[in-house]
Amino acid sequence: MKITYDHEDLVVTLSEIADFDVEQIFTCGQCFRWLPLTETCYRGVVFGTVVDVEQVDSSTINIRRITKEFFETYLYDYFDFDCNYSRIKEILIQNDKVMQEAVSEGRGIRILNQAPFETLLSFIISGNNNIPRIMKAIDALSRNYGTFIESINGTEYYSFPTPEQLIDVTIEDFRSMGVGYRDKYLYHAVQGIVSGDIPLEAMGTYEDFALRKALLAIKGVGPKIADCIILFAFKRKYAFPVDTWVKKIMKAYYVKEDTKDKDILTYADQRFGQYAGIAQQYLFYYSRKNKL
DNA sequence: CTGCAGGGGTAAA
DNA sequence: TTTACCCCTGCA
Numbered sequence: 001m002k003i004t005y006d007h008e009d010l011v012v013t014l015s016e017i018a019d020f021d022v023e024q025i026f027t028c029g030q031c032f033r034w035l036p037l038t039e040t041c042y043r044g045v046v047f048g049t050v051v052d053v054e055q056v057d058s059s060t061i062n063i064r065r066i067t068k069e070f071f072e073t074y075l076y077d078y079f080d081f082d083c084n085y086s087r088i089k090e091i092l093i094q095n096d097k098v099m100q101e102a103v104s105e106g107r108g109i110r111i112l113n114q115a116p117f118e119t120l121l122s123f124i125i126s127g128n129n130n131i132p133r134i135m136k137a138i139d140a141l142s143r144n145y146g147t148f149i150e151s152i153n154g155t156e157y158y159s160f161p162t163p164e165q166l167i168d169v170t171i172e173d174f175r176s177m178g179v180g181y182r183d184k185y186l187y188h189a190v191q192g193i194v195s196g197d198i199p200l201e202a203m204g205t206y207e208d209f210a211l212r213k214a215l216l217a218i219k220g221v222g223p224k225i226a227d228c229i230i231l232f233a234f235k236r237k238y239a240f241p242v243d244t245w246v247k248k249i250m251k252a253y254y255v256k257e258d259t260k261d262k263d264i265l266t267y268a269d270q271r272f273g274q275y276a277g278i279a280q281q282y283l284f285y286y287s288r289k290n291k292l
Numbered sequence: 293c294t295g296c297a298g299g300g301g302t303a304a305a
Numbered sequence: 306t307t308t309a310c311c312c313c314t315g316c317a
Contacts, residue, residue: 029300127301133313134300180311185302222302243300288300295317305308 001081005068012071014061019085021108022055028109028285030232032122032135033142033160045142047074047115048159050149058108080110083237088275092282098253099279102286109281112232116200117193118160119233124185124220126228133178140177145169166190185220192218204234211236223261231277240268240276249287 001017014020026034026042034044034053041054052064063075076082089107093100121141126134138160145165146158167190174183192198203214211234215226224241231239242250242261250264251257254271272279 123300128299128310129301130299130313133311136313175311178312181309182302182311220302224301228300241300245300284300297314297316299312299314302310303308305306 003071005071007068010065010067012063012066012068012075013056014063015059017059017061019089019108020055020061020079020110021058021106022053022061024106024108024285025079025110025112026053028106028281029131029288030112030228030281031114032126032131032138035135045149045157045159046078048147048149049074050152050157051075077113080113083111085110085278088278092272092275092279098249099282102249102282105289106282106285109278109285111237111278111281113235114232115160116204116229116233117163119229120189120200120218120221121160121186123225123228123232124189124218125179125182127182127220127222127225129180129182137178141166144177163190163193167194182220185218188219208236208238223265231280237277238269238274240265240272240280242268243284245284245287245292246280248292249283252292 002015004013004015005011006013022040022042026044031044033046034042037043037052040056041052043050043052045051047070049070050065054062054064056062063071066075089103093103122134122138125137142158142160143156145161147165149157149159151157169187169190171183171187174186179186189198193200198218203211206214211230212226215221215229216223221229224243227239227241230236231241242264247261247264250267251259255264255267259267268276268279
């Protein structure tokens with residue numbers, strides 16, 4: 001990958017880049033604040049900044065509205081550039097026809113390393129919910145309690161609120177954001193984090209088992225959502241979130257129909273090992289795209 | 293147009 | 306192991 005900076009126009013250009021497909025990265029269910037601006041360009045709010053990511057061609061990406069410093073400080077890690085996806089794909093597709101198919105359809109997927117607090121609240125909202133409504137609720141939370149960033153062509157952009165910005169938000173207030181019965185879970189999470197009962201940031205240093213246990217102790221966080229947070233916020237690539245789509249494709253090709261979720265996890269660990277989370281993304285994208 | 297199942301799970305019984 | 310749960314969309 002080659003990185004060039006246009007300081008004048010605030011454009012960072014990534015060229016000679018493999019494994020980066022804007023559409024696949026932002027629509028594979030891992031994030032909820034990126035919207036298509038055009039056919040090839042998505043706009044999102046990350047780390048308090050409005051960012052445009054444009055796919056110029058299969059090996060060239062323009063990232064706009066950001067400085068070199070912002071890219072190096074936040075986006076390099078956010079887009080997981082330390083991870084060699086080509087190498088991992090090679091390993092995953094060995095002796096696996098299904099994975100070969102899934103990887104060929106989602107070859108440009110990357111895991112986004114996201115902020116723990118935003119990830120926790122977003123995925124609590126995501127439980128038994130659909131993507132448009134999840135996005136709407138997160139947008140409402142940001143508009144009502146986040147920090148105003150800027151206005152572009154009449155659209156106002158806000159950062160995702162911090163725990164402190166949400167400390168006085170009541171259960172009823174959360175309900176009015178369109179989160180439904182998850183209102184009390186969000187309230188509990190915010191209060192716990194501010195009081196220190198849920199040491200979310202510090203949980204990044206927990207060992208694997210302790211981290212999952214601590215996440216499962218948060219109301220509204222079950223196995224699937226815990227594994228999403230472990231994968232997307234705590235950068236642990238072994239985590240394998242089992243949702244309905246992954247369940248469908250696993251039962252269609254890898255395990256028996258009556259396999260319990262827990263045993264799907266065990267199977268994924270044995271088959272995909274430390275890269276199970278990346279395998280999950282290819283399988284999820286493939287399963288959903290082909291409406292299995 | 294009205295009615296109803298179902299959705300990127302979880303808590304509680 | 307089963308069931309209710311917000312509420313919006315899709316479809317009969």
